[in-house]
Amino acid sequence: MADALATLGSGGPIILVLAALSLLSLALIVAKVLQLRHVRAGGARRTEAFELWRQGDKQRARQMVEQGPAPADRLTAYAMKALAGGFKGPDLDAELTRRGNEELAEMNGMIRLLELIAMISPLLGLLGTVLGMIQSFQQLELAEGAANASVLAGGIWQALLTTAAGLLVAIPAAVGAGLLSARIERAAQTMESAVGALMLADRNPGI
Structure with a gap:
């Protein structure tokens, strides 16, 4: 549990936002699947x-x-x-x-929100990457240019973590939005x- 919290904390508030978006997108996908399960029946x-x-x-x-x-x-x-x-x-x-x-x-309904989550999650991950690199260079400056890997590791870890988290949130949301939109189009044709x-x-x- 402590390790999980440490990992979460290393990504900063962006990881918290991405976690919330992930839960929201999963809830939306489940709700829409249940809503659309009968749209082509009969x-x-x-x-x-x-x-x-x-x-x-x-x-x-x-x-x-x-x-x-x-x-x-x-x-x-x-x-x-x-x-x-x-x-x-x-x-x-x-x-x-x-x-x-x-x-x-x-x-x-709510498909646009799912598409928005898929669009902004990688951007949030990129923001975390930029902030992580800024942190690394700040630490390097404080160390007066000393080439110490441990000085840079924290910022680089945050950068990689937020990038991966953004993609992990965006991919299911994009796939879900695409498949649900295709089902709606087929229902319209029906x-x-x-x-x-x-x-x-x-x-x-x-x-």
Whole structure:
């Protein structure tokens, strides 16, 4: 425990900031994974619902998509309700676009924060590197230029530690943000495809 505290202390306050950012990024990644785990679910159920809609069994088709947890299910459930009520044309398209954008905004929540952590963590590590080297040269100056490795070791250790810590925080955050963003993009494509399939089924009943 004492060794861990000594290691932490040698990196200065920057290590504390990076540790906090690491915990925050891990918490965000876990929260977003849980939030996005169902965003592409229910494809087979929606396909069956669209077939029922085409055949004229609109009530049952609506019930099937309303049971789904995915954004595509919520969007198509609204579209089915609107179509059943005679709400069609550009006004419906605009409302579906608005609702789709709201779903996307909710899915993208906190992704920018994760990207920000991935961006600033290496910069904080670089700052620690610079401060560590400044400390080393200050110690060298106080030693009146004596070439003593022990004089320089503390500052160099801090420089290396903060650089490594910054990269260790940034890499998982960047990977997490990239993978989560890709999943959100696929969910957006699923919503678009689901609404398009519903409109096609509505225009070609009984086929």
